[in-house]
Amino acid sequence: MSSVFKWLRNGLAVLIGLSWGDEGKGETLYRLILLLDLDFIVRWHGGPNAGHTVVFESKKIVLKQLPTGILVPRVRSFCGCDMVIDPVKLLEEIKSVEEIGVVVSPERLMIDGRTAVITGLHKRIEELMEESAGSNAIGTTHRGIGPTYASVANRLDVCFYDLIDRKRLHERFAYVVEQARLIYKLKISKRREKVWFNELVRAGAVLLPFVGDVSAEVEKLLKEGKRGAAEGAQGTLLDVRHGTLPYVTSSHSLAGSAAAGIGIGPKHLGTVIGIIKAYVTRVGNGPFPTKEKGEIGQHMQRVGDERGSVTKRLRDCGSASAPDARYAIRKNGVDVLYLTKLDILTGLEQIPVTVRYILGHKFFNEAPADPALWEKVEPVDVMMPGWSEDISNCRKFEDLPINAQNYVLKLEELFGVPIVFIGVGEDEHQQIIRDISIDPAQTELGIS
Ligand code: IMP
Secondary structure, eight states, X not given: OOGGGTTOOSSEEEEEESSSSOSSXXXXXXXXXXXXXXXXXXEOSBOTTOOEEEEETTEEEEESSSOGGGGSTTOEEEEOTTBEEOHHXXXXXXXXXXXXXXXXXXXXXXXXXXXXXXXXXXXXXXXXXXXXXXXGOOOOOSSSHHHHHHXXXXXXXXXXXXXXXXXXXXXXXXXXXXXXHHHHOOOOOHHHHHHHHHHHHHHHHHHGGXXXXXXXXXXXXXXXXXXXXXXXOSOGGGOTTTSSTTSSOSSOOSTTHHHHHHTOOGGGEEEXXXXXESSEEEOSSSOOTTBOOXXXXXXXXXXXXXXXXXXXXXXXEEOEEXXXXXXXXXXXXXXXXXXXXXXXXXXXXXXXXXXXXXXXXXXXXXXXXXXXXXXXXXXXXXXXXXXXXXXXXXXXXXXXXXXXXXXXXXXXXXXXXXXXXXXXXSSTTOEEEOOBOOOTTOOSOOBO
């Protein structure tokens, strides 16, 4: 491997998004699989609420539940037990990638048997909850994520091991539905229950060969010295405890949660790679202090094609936020950054960067701990001069126009963590890798 990656520590690298999702994790991970010659990938949380877009053989592919490793033939892929998986949707996804020549076999994909199953019941509960929430609605993806995690916490889930035999599944599902009738005062007809059950039976039969003990298998691969990465979904600011409560998802997306979500000890975790866009986007409800409502935000939305890859909702756009980035970098223990979509800012005369927040006379260098304040703080911006040159063919930092270099350096100074990778286009080669020497024990920059 290139000496450029001298900062890479042993252990399972962890890739996480530092904002509200949609930072470009799928494409970034795909590039890193190729660059770092990874042997395996593990997704550890979330489910079909994720949409990891990868440009694969010149076509855009959106992976929802399959780990990104599935696109690279020699790589093994794992779904850790803190994911929630919709088996019907997973089969559709498998079919769609097989149509473009991707082989999905039990040798290449393993789902942890303890993983909770998203059923028709969970999607129905979510529909009712969001409908009745009025102005308190979270703006979820309607994929049954929250209710499935709730059933995990209530110990009322169906897991993949339950799909092993029909009788076991029948007893378990009947109990889970009965409890839902009581807890949510749901009217569920026997006919509806049977439809949901049959969906599980059919999908379960096809998926059973993929079910195994991901925790043990990943540990074995690590002990054999194989190189892997954990693939985060959603983003830090959507974490169920550390995000912008209550407008968050239902799982932990912080790097530290990867160990528990897979079932390995934290000593196995290696370099934490934070993915952050050169600007910020958000889809769904909740605070967004650096949102740009005018021409700048429209430019980001239009040029960046900022539309939810799962729900197709338009994403709000805004300036890079140092307080949010610092908050996310600290909570994840980020070692290095991959800055995505710098090219989208090309053509803006001036680019705002939020250096801190202010509320009354109080400054916040880091996003506020109290989530209610997130709605109230105001951004304090600096304006950085933009550039108009096409940067999509730049492969070295020095090739970038000076204003683009200064923009990146400003973010790096404000964030306090080295930006090693810079994405300048959709194609996997459209990136800049900086030669950076980092003492992992230190957080200071050591750019050579
Ligand atoms: P849920 O995860 O479907 O429960 O949705 C909760 C919130 O997280 C909503 O605001 C969603 O729009 C947001 N969300 C969930 N997954 C993603 C994602 O992968 N990217 C961006 N937003 C997401």
